[in-house]
Amino acid sequence: MKTTLNGNWILYIPHLDMEIPGTVPGSVYNDLLNEQVIPNPFYRMNEYEVREWMRHDYVYKRTFIKQKSDYDIYLVCEGIDTLSEIYINQHHIGSTNNMHRCYRFLVNSFLNDGENTIEIRLLSPITFIEMKEEACPYNFYQAGDAMRGFIHLRKGHSMFGWDWGPQLPDAGLWRDIYLHESSNGYIDYIQLKQVHKTNQVTLNYKIHIKDSDQPKINVKIMNPDGQVIHQSNQLENEFIINKPKLWWPIGLGNQDLYQIEIELIGHHSNDQKNEKFGLKTSRIKIENDQYGSSFTYVHNGVEMFLKGANYIIEDNIIGRTSIEKTRLLLEHAVQANHNAIRIWGGGLYPSNDFYAMCDELGLIVWQDFMFACAFYNLEDNQWLETVEQEIKDNVKRLSNHPSLSILCGNNENETAIVDWNVPSLEVSKKMYLELYENLIPKWLGELDNKIPYWPSSPSSGGGFDRPNFDGKGDMHYWGVWHGNEPIEYYRKVFPRFMSEFGIQSFPDIDTVKTFAEPQDFHIYSKVMKSHQKNKTANKKIIAYMRKMFKYPKKFEDILYVSQLIQAEGVRYGVEHFRRNYGRCMGSIYWQLNDCWPVASWSSIDYEGRWKALHYHSKKFYQPILLSIEENKRKMTASIVITNDLLEGFEGHIVWEVIQIDGKLIESGKKQVSINPQEASLIYKKELNQYRNLKNQVVFYAKLVDKSNQLITDNMVTFVQDKDLTLVKDYINIEVHQNNDQVEITLVSPTLKRFVQLKYKDMIFSDNFFHLLPNKAKVVTMISSDEKISDIYNDIIVKSLIDTY
Known part of the structure; x- marks a missing residue:
C-alpha cells in the first residue's frame, strides 16, 4: 500500500x-x-x-x-x-x-x-x-x-x-x-531476457524481491491486444511467444508493447509493479570494412541510420517541467522525422514517462550516463559508492523500455584526455579507465545487462585509441563552428556515426522579448550577452553571416539570418552524411531543446518555437531524401537519392535550371528506381556554360512517385546567398479553410529564399522554404477556430531579400 x-x-x-x-x-x-x-x-x-x-x-x-x-x-x-x-x-x-x-x-x-x-x-x-x-x-x-x-x-x-x-x-x-507499507518485502525490479528465433521469442523473466524471506507472487503477461498469454507464481520462469509482435522504431514498423504485471502477496498489503516492454533485439555492428570499422545500430536484424538530436534538461527551474511539455517536445521531434534521441551526459536521467513516450512514438534512445566534460575523484569513497547505486538504480528502472537501445559511459571525456591538454593527466587517465572501462561494465555485468554499452562519446571503442577518428566509432565534429571552418568542410569528414555537430543561432524575436527590453535589442548588449553563454559565439555568428549572407539591417533580422546560418550549415552536414549511407549510419545534431531563453545550438527554443533548423530537419531527415551535391567552382550538380526504407522506390526526378527572375533556362526528367537502404547517384549536371549567370541561376530538382505526387525536392546555388541578385518585389498570399486545416497559398514572380511565415505560435507544414518564381506553394497549419480574415491580416511573411 x-x-x-x-x-x-x-x-x-x-x-x-x-x-x-x-x-x-x-x-x-x-x-x-x-x-x-x-x-x-x-x-x-x-x-x-x-x-x-x-x-x-x-x-x-x-x-x-x-x-x-x-x-x-x-x-x-x-x-x-x-x-x-x-x-x-x-x-x-x-x-x-x-x-x-x-x-x-x-x-x-x-x-x-x-x-x-x-x-x-x-x-x-x-x-x-x-x-x-x-x-x-x-x-x-x-x-x-x-x-x-x-x-x-x-x-x-x-x-x-x-x-x-x-x-x-x-x-x-x-x-x-x-x-x-508491506508485510512481505517489496519488488525491486523486473529483469527480462529475450531469445529470438524465426517467428518465435523465448521470454525469461526474473522478479527481484527485497526484504522478504518467502515471497509469494502472481505474474501475468499480456500481449499488445490485452490478452493474457502467461500466468505464473514463480519468481523466475520462461515461456515461448509464437508469432510475436516485435517493437520497431518509427518508420520501420509498429510500436507493439507487451505488459507484465507483478503482484507480491502479503498478509496485510500487496506490492505491485506493472511494466510495458517490447520484443526486440539490438546491437551495435562493429566490423572492419574498406573505410575502417563500422558503427551501425542494428534493430531486429535491420541496420538503421539513426537520425535525431541531442536532448538536454528542459528547464533550469526543475519545478516547471511537466509530462505535457516533454510529450510535446518529443512529438515535435517525430514530426521533424527524427527516429532517435541522445540523452546527453551533463543533465538528468529522464523520468519513466519520458521513456514510455519514446516507446510509444518509436524513438531510439541513446542514453549517456551522467558524466560530461569533466574528471572525477574516485578516491572519494562516498562519491564512488553513490555513483554505483546511481548506475544500478537507473539501469534497473529503465532497461525494459524497448526504446532504450544504447548505454554510453560519458560525454567527451575520452577525447578530452587525448585532445584537450587536460591537467592532472596521468591521474585523470587512470581514474577514467577505472570508471568507464572497468567499474561501469562490472556493475552492468552484475545486473546481467543486455543493452549495448559504449564507453564514451566520441570513441573508437576505448583505451584512448583515436577517440574522435572519423573511420571508427562515433564522432563529434566541431571544426565547423568551434573551429570557424566554413560549412563546406563538413564534406571533408566521413564519420561512421556523427553523434554531435552543430551551429548556433539566436531564438525567435518573440522569445527574446520574454527576457529583454527594447533597449537591450543589440546582440552585444549586456542582457543579450548574458543570454549567450558561449563566450566567442556572437563573433562566430557574425563571421558566418558575413561568409554566407549580407549583414541584416535590423536586430530582428539578425536573429532570423542567424537561424538560416544554423539551418543551412546543419543541412549541409546531414545531406553529406546521408549521401554516404552505409559508410555513415547516424546523424545526431546538437541540440534539440533549450533549458532557458538563450542563443544556442537548439532547433526548438525555450518557448517551444521551431527555429529554421527544426523545419529543415523535417526535410533532411525525411525517409527518402533528394540531396544535391553542388561544386561551385566547377559548376556541377550531382543528384543523390537516399532511401532509408525497407522497400524500394520507383518514380522520376525533374530538374530545372531557373533564373531568379523566373526564366526557365533548361530542364530534364529521369526515371529512377531506388533500392531499399541505399544512397544512389542519379544524375550529374554540368552547368559551366552558365558561369556568367551564376549570380542569377539556381539548380532545382524534385522527386515524384509513379502517381506524380511530390516526395521531396531541393535546390542549390553556385554562389553564396549574399551574392545572389535577388529581387525585392512581392509575395501574393491567399488563405482558405479546409476542414481543420488552414491552407496558405503563396506565389511570387521571382525567386524568394528562406520564406518565413509567422502567425501567433502556429507550426506550419513547411517554413523557411524557397519559393520558386511563378509556382504556387501551399503551406498548411492546424486550426479550426481562427478567422480567415484575421490570419490574412496578421500573418507575417518575409524572405531573405527583406533583411537587406
Missing part, C-alpha cells in the same frame, strides 16, 4: 525566517518564484542574483496521518535534489547526496500512531562544491562555463551552468515521495 506525500508542503527559508507554500514534486526556485520572493531569473540579468539564493539551506515540511503498523513501512524518495537530511517526528532517518538516485528508508520505529511530521532539509549545493573543490588533491579538468567544483556532487552538471545554460543550481523534492 502506498500513501503519497506529494502535494502541498511548507517551504521554510531559514536565512529569512520565512515560510511559504511549497509544492512537491517541485523545486525551491519554482516555489520562491510562485510567491514572488525572487525575481524571474530568466529575465534580463537576474540569473546572477537568483543564483546566490542557492548559497542557503531550505527546509520542506508537512504533516501526514499514518497509523503504526506491525509491517514494514518505507519512506520512498524517487528524487531529491540533492543534499538533504531527512527527519520524521524530529528523528533523523537518513541523508541523500545524489539527485540521480531513488532512496528508500525503513521508518516504522519513527512513526506516531496518527499525525506525523516530516522535514527534509536541503543543504546548499554551492557551499558543498566549493568546499569539496578546495579540499580536492587534484586539479581536474571541468567544463569552463560551469561553476567550478560541480564534479564533486551527483547533481545535473548543467544546472551549475554550461555554454548554453545559466548558473542556477535549483534544489527540491523533484520526483514522487511516498510511504510504502
